[in-house]
Amino acid sequence: xxxxxxxxxxxxxxxxxxxxxxxxxxxxxxxxxxxxxxxxxxxxxxxxxxxxxxxxxxxxxxxxxxxxxxxxxxxxxxxxxxxxxxxxxxxxxxxxxxxxxxxxxxxxxxxxxxxxxxxxxxxxxxxxxxxxxxxxxxxxxxxxxxxxxxxxxxxxxxxxxxxxxxxxxxxxxxxxxxxxxxxxxxxxxxxxxxxxxxxxxxxxxxxxxxxxxxxxxxxxxxxxxxxxxxxxxxxxxxxxxxxxxxxxxxxxxxxxxxxxxxxxxxxxxxxxxxxxxxxxxxxxxxxxxxxxxxxxxxxxxxxxxxxxxx
Amino acid sequence: xxxxxxxxxxxxxxxxxxxxxxxxxxxxxxxxxxxxxxxxxxxxxxxxxxxxxxxxxxxxxxxxxxxxxxxxxxxxxxxxxxxxxxxxxxxxxxxxxxxxxxxxxxxxxxxxxxxxxxxxxxxxxxxxxxxxxxxxxxxxxxxxxxxxxxxxxxxxxxxxxxxxxxxxxxxxxxxxxxxxxxxxxxxxxxxxxxxxxxxxxxxxxxxxxxxxxxxxxxxxxxxxxxxxxxxxxxxxxxxxxxxxxxxxxxxxxxxxxxxxxxxxxxxxxxxxxxxxxxxxxxxxxxxxxxxxxxxxxxxxxxxxxxxxxxxxxxxxxxxxxxxxxxxxxxxxx
Numbered sequence: 001x002x003x004x005x006x007x008x009x010x011x012x013x014x015x016x017x018x019x020x021x022x023x024x025x026x027x028x029x030x031x032x033x034x035x036x037x038x039x040x041x042x043x044x045x046x047x048x049x050x051x052x053x054x055x056x057x058x059x060x061x062x063x064x065x066x067x068x069x070x071x072x073x074x075x076x077x078x079x080x081x082x083x084x085x086x087x088x089x090x091x092x093x094x095x096x097x098x099x100x101x102x103x104x105x106x107x108x109x110x111x112x113x114x115x116x117x118x119x120x121x122x123x124x125x126x127x128x129x130x131x132x133x134x135x136x137x138x139x140x141x142x143x144x145x146x147x148x149x150x151x152x153x154x155x156x157x158x159x160x161x162x163x164x165x166x167x168x169x170x171x172x173x174x175x176x177x178x179x180x181x182x183x184x185x186x187x188x189x190x191x192x193x194x195x196x197x198x199x200x201x202x203x204x205x206x207x208x209x210x211x212x213x214x215x216x217x218x219x220x221x222x223x224x225x226x227x228x229x230x231x232x233x234x235x236x237x238x239x240x241x242x243x244x245x246x247x248x249x250x251x252x253x254x255x256x257x258x259x260x261x262x263x264x265x266x267x268x269x270x271x272x273x274x275x276x277x278x279x280x281x282x283x284x285x286x287x288x289x290x291x292x293x294x295x296x297x298x299x300x301x302x303x304x305x306x307x308x309x310x
Numbered sequence: 311x312x313x314x315x316x317x318x319x320x321x322x323x324x325x326x327x328x329x330x331x332x333x334x335x336x337x338x339x340x341x342x343x344x345x346x347x348x349x350x351x352x353x354x355x356x357x358x359x360x361x362x363x364x365x366x367x368x369x370x371x372x373x374x375x376x377x378x379x380x381x382x383x384x385x386x387x388x389x390x391x392x393x394x395x396x397x398x399x400x401x402x403x404x405x406x407x408x409x410x411x412x413x414x415x416x417x418x419x420x421x422x423x424x425x426x427x428x429x430x431x432x433x434x435x436x437x438x439x440x441x442x443x444x445x446x447x448x449x450x451x452x453x454x455x456x457x458x459x460x461x462x463x464x465x466x467x468x469x470x471x472x473x474x475x476x477x478x479x480x481x482x483x484x485x486x487x488x489x490x491x492x493x494x495x496x497x498x499x500x501x502x503x504x505x506x507x508x509x510x511x512x513x514x515x516x517x518x519x520x521x522x523x524x525x526x527x528x529x530x531x532x533x534x535x536x537x538x539x540x541x542x543x544x545x546x547x548x549x550x551x552x553x554x555x556x557x558x559x560x561x562x563x564x565x566x567x568x569x570x571x572x573x574x575x576x577x578x579x580x581x582x583x584x585x586x587x588x589x590x591x592x593x594x595x596x597x598x599x600x601x602x603x604x605x606x607x608x609x610x611x612x613x614x615x616x617x618x619x620x621x622x623x624x625x626x627x628x629x630x631x632x633x634x635x636x637x638x639x640x641x642x643x
Contacts, residue, residue, distance in 0.1 A: 142327050142331060145324070146328055146331035146335055146619075147335075149332055149577070149626075150332060150336070150339075150618075150619050151577070151581060151599075151618045151619065152577070152581050153585075154615055154618075155339070157603050158339045158603070161343040161344060161603070162339075162342050162343060239455065239457055242457045242459075242460070243457060243458075243459065243585060246457075246459045246460075246585065247600065258457075261459075261463070265463065278460075279467075282460040282464065285455075285456075285457055285460065286452070286455060289456075290452050290455050292455075297451065
């Protein structure tokens with residue numbers, strides 16, 4: 001009774017305001033659970049560390065990503081690790097530490113944007129396929145099977161070759177357009193269960209259009225899953241970027257971590273006694289991916305506790 | 311029973327459609343790569359200009375795209391894979407030579423992944439929340455996100471590079487090739503076999519680590535899912551020993567998801583094999599594939615993609631059938 005009175009006393013809210021309030025409350029709930037989860041917080045801290053590195057790169061890197069440092073000896077050999085170059089120098093006498101700091105920008109940028117591309121495509125395919133059912137579902141899922149069955153590295157290299165020149169946009173498209181299959185499957189499965197829920201039946205009964213059903217009922221209920229899935233996809237995309245760079249497919253004007261590793265192989269980091277050139281950018285990838293996995297994994301558990309892995 | 315038959319037939323038809331799709335997509339993808347194989351193969355020397363045209367004729371690239379497609383389909387269906395542009399040998403012959411080594415590498419890694427992944431995952435689920443569980447889950451996620459090629463390089467630096475090796479360290483392991491080439495051509499004697507096994511350690515370890523972590527993580531969560539079910543509580547309540555609960559109630563219900571995951575994982579192991587073969591100079595199918603892409607060697611590349619894709623489809627099909635046998639719920643639904 002008390003509750004009803006309080007509601008009546010407040011000013012009427014517009015539907016938009018109401019939805020905003022529900023959304024804020026939901027976000028606050030999730031944030032509360034994230035703060036209680038050690039795994040999520042550990043992941044988040046790692047991500048904040050790398051995000052800070054990427055944003056502050058212009059201030060904390062002593063040299064530019066492609067800038068040549070003054071030579072250390074008369075022979076023009078690479079500098080060994082020292083106070084000026086904690087991890088030595090690489091090709092063209094570039095400071096490895098500065099390259100790694102700048103590289104965080106490229107890896108994060110490519111990873112996040114290609115994950116968004118993959119998620120948008122995967123979500124669209126999953127939503128339509130799961131919602132429409134019938135032959136549309138059949139055709140889309142068969143196509144999805146085909147894409148999943150072609151060896152993914154070959155698929156990526158061929159798409160990269162098709163795009164011709166590789167720049168950051170090209171990389172993002174290659175990784176995004178080859179990485180949506182798993183997302184589509186996950187979203188489709190979620191749509192299939194949401195579709196059977198009572199409120200969807202009810203909305204259908206009162207004559208809601210398909211668009212309304214998708215936009216107002218199915219998408220909002222699949223969204224938490226999409227969000228958690230996107231974060232996990234970022235991790236996969238960062239790995240894909242490094243593999244492509246290792247095979248020589250990287251933007252010539254940007255220094256990603258994958259490209260630094262690739263150059264360290266060609267430049268003989270081990271023979272030149274400079275293991276930092278190989279190890280440090282690799283640790284960057286490992287820890288950044290670790291951060292995304294931890295956070296995404298924890299979020300996945302928070303956002304759908306009843307999700308059964310199949 | 312009729313229903314079961316219908317499900318099996320449906321899965322079979324789906325698999326056939328998927329394989330046909332792979333065959334078509336393969337043709338389109340390979341031919342959409344920029345560049346002309348006839349030009350790539352011809353030596354860039356004066357006096358060889360005429361070779362480009364004769365190459366084009368020889369490869370049948372002077373015909374229309376539809377005509378080429380029909381020929382490609384006919385050849386694929388009759389399992390006539392043509393002759394490699396680059397190596398001038400029948401594609402099937404080249405790949406049969408490579409396949410043995412790749413299967414050895416991928417097979418060793420897969421067996422290792424399945425056995426240890428399941429053991430670690432089950433033990434972690436059993437000790438849920440205890441130090442072993444926390445450590446194996448944390449390390450699992452850590453290794454799961456490690457780039458395969460980088461791990462290979464680091465292992466080479468640690469185990470195969472004399473300059474960083476402390477004196478008390480593990481003996482040096484070989485890191486290039488299938489076996490010690492100084493032994494001469496392959497023969498089935500102890501020297502060759504032991505050398506091949508030593509050469510297998512680093513590449514298969516590199517290949518296994520990531521997937522091992524993945525399998526153990528899923529095994530753990532799948533078992534934990536089952537452990538929280540009511541029937542497990544009932545089994546304990548009726549006085550079964552922990553051993554029996556595990557063997558009769560938890561494992562039979564926790565295993566079906568693993569079957570499907572292992573089938574899916576094969577695609578990832580194959581993807582990792584490309585990187586491992588390049589890093590370790592292990593010249594199997596993966597190594598061949600990367601070169602076939604750069605050489606625009608259509609017949610070789612087409613064969614690899616079709617066979618690889620079909621293998622993945624068949625693995626999934628087998629997993630589906632095993633699931634059908636293991637999980638009666640699918641038969642009813």
